[in-house]
Amino acid sequence: MIEGFIEHCDAIIVFDRLDGSTVCKNSEFRKIFAIDIKNIEDFEPFFLDYYHSSQTPILNLLELNNISYLVKRKVAKSFIIYHFESNNYYLSMIENIKKQVSIDDL
Secondary structure, eight states, X not given: OHHHHHTTOSEEEEEETTTOBEEEEOHHHHHHOOSOOSBHHHHHHHHHHHHSSSSOOSEEEEEEXXXXXXXXXXXXXXXXXXXXXXXXXXXXXXXXXXXXXXXXXO
């Protein structure tokens, strides 16, 4: 389940909800964030710098390296998921939907 979700995000990191350890992160996450994150406590300073809180809101915008990201925080049964999606991702998705809607199958 998580593997399919990871493919659709620019960057993602997943923590175990019980012990806070890092479950997985994709290669883009490693490129964007130049910090080694082994557990959720390693990630808290990042949020303190940007949001003045130890956790990001459920949905927020973030500017990193001149790229705007939509940051989402989701809590699943046993995971805490932070995923970062650039506005370009959404713009291309919207353009694809517009193209599909404008084509008449008949």
